[in-house]
Amino acid sequence: TQLLEQSPQFLSIQEGENLTVYCNSSSVFSSLQWYRQEPGEGPVLLVTVVTGGEVKKLKRLTFQFGDARKDSSLHITAAQPGDTGLYLCAGALQGGSEKLVFGKGTKLTVNP
Amino acid sequence: EPEVTQTPSHQVTQMGQEVILRCVPISNHLYFYWYRQILGQKVEFLVSFYNNEISEKSEIFDDQFSVERPDGSNFTLKIRSTKLEDSAMYFCASKADGTTPLHFGNGTRLTVT
Numbered sequence: 001t002q003l004l005e006q007s008p009q010f011l012s013i014q015e016g017e018n019l020t021v022y023c024n025s026s027s028v029f030s031s032l033q034w035y036r037q038e039p040g041e042g043p044v045l046l047v048t049v050v051t052g053g054e055v056k057k058l059k060r061l062t063f064q065f066g067d068a069r070k071d072s073s074l075h076i077t078a079a080q081p082g083d084t085g086l087y088l089c090a091g092a093l094q095g096g097s098e099k100l101v102f103g104k105g106t107k108l109t110v111n112p
Numbered sequence: 113e114p115e116v117t118q119t120p121s122h123q124v125t126q127m128g129q130e131v132i133l134r135c136v137p138i139s140n141h142l143y144f145y146w147y148r149q150i151l152g153q154k155v156e157f158l159v160s161f162y163n164n165e166i167s168e169k170s171e172i173f174d175d176q177f178s179v180e181r182p183d184g185s186n187f188t189l190k191i192r193s194t195k196l197e198d199s200a201m202y203f204c205a206s207k208a209d210g211t212t213p214l215h216f217g218n219g220t221r222l223t224v225t
Contacts, residue, residue, distance in 0.1 A: 033214070042116070042203050042216030043155065088155065098145070098168040099157035100214070 003027075004091055006103035014111050016078055021106045023089035024071045032072045033100065034063055035088040043088055079110045114138045116217035118204050124223045125194055133189045133220045135204030144187045145205040145214070146179065148172070155203070161187065194224045 004025045013019055023032070031050045035043035047056050049065035049072060056063045060083075062075040076083055086107050090100040117136045125131050137144050146158040159169045161179055178190045187206075191198055201219045 035216075041218045042205075044216070045213045048213060090155070098143075098160035098162075099170065100147075100155075101157070102147075102155040104154045 004089055004101055004103035006087075006089055006106050008106060009104065010107050010109075012109040012111065013079055015080055017110075019076050019079055019108070021074045021076075021087055021108070022071070023073070023091075023103050025091065025101075026070065027091070027101075028069050028094050029091035029101075030069070030094045032065055032069070032089060032091045034072070034074055035090060037086045037088055037105070043090075046087075076108075079108075081110045081112050083110050084108060116204055116206055116215050118202075118217035118220050120220060121218070122221045122223070124225065127196055127224055128193050131191050131194055131222065133191075133202050133204075133222070135187045135189075135217055136185055137187055137204065137206030138208075138215055139185070141206035141208050141215075143207045143209070144179075144181065146189045147203045147205060147216075148200040149203065149219075150197075150200040158189070158202075191222075194222075196224050198222060199224045 004023055007022045031048055033048045034046045036046055037043045047063045049063055052067045052069045054065045060077045064073050086105045088102055088105045090102045092100055119134045144161040147155050148158055149155045157170050159173045159179055160167045176192045180188050201221050203219045204217045205214045207214045
């Protein structure tokens with residue numbers, strides 16, 4: 001069974017702090033997505049990374065795909081209370097599989 | 113912005129009953145998916161559907177499950193005889209082609225009693 005392990009599972013920080021969330025696997029992915037999910041809603045795509053070593057920035061969010069395409073990180077700079085939510089990583093396995101394999105998520109709380 | 117819509121938002125059913133979960137994908141999308149999320153667990157892939165047929169399914173998607181695109185706009189998931197362990201949030205998703213982002217609906221919470 002292919003697994004995507006996310007860490008930490010829970011993270012509570014103060015407004016203005018920086019944080020990094022990790023997504024790790026022993027499997028190689030053709031692409032990896034990061035989603036944010038609010039309670040009672042479906043996941044909303046933040047970014048897709050495709051190339052090993054790729055770095056993408058979305059305002060204060062920086063996403064990196066590992067060189068071997070087995071891991072990824074999400075770094076948030078100067079976190080704000082509006083960043084509070086569940087962050088999910090999901091990978092598309094090599095070989096043309098249609099399915100996304102999801103991590104369990106990191107529940108981030110940013111306190112004012 | 114176009115979105116994937118799912119109905120109902122919450123469905124309660126008794127064990128052994130049939131349920132149909134409904135989805136209207138984004139109108140120009142060609143690839144359709146069902147995922148589920150049991151409370152406190154990961155989002156899990158159930159099935160993908162393209163060109164009017166199932167393209168891939170997981171081991172969860174046994175013969176109690178079926179999907180249909182009856183009229184070119186709706187995409188349904190049927191569970192023939194529900195079990196307690198089918199209680200979960202069911203998400204429909206769609207995308208335009210093989211490289212574009214996947215858009216999720218807000219889910220149907222299925223409760224089997």
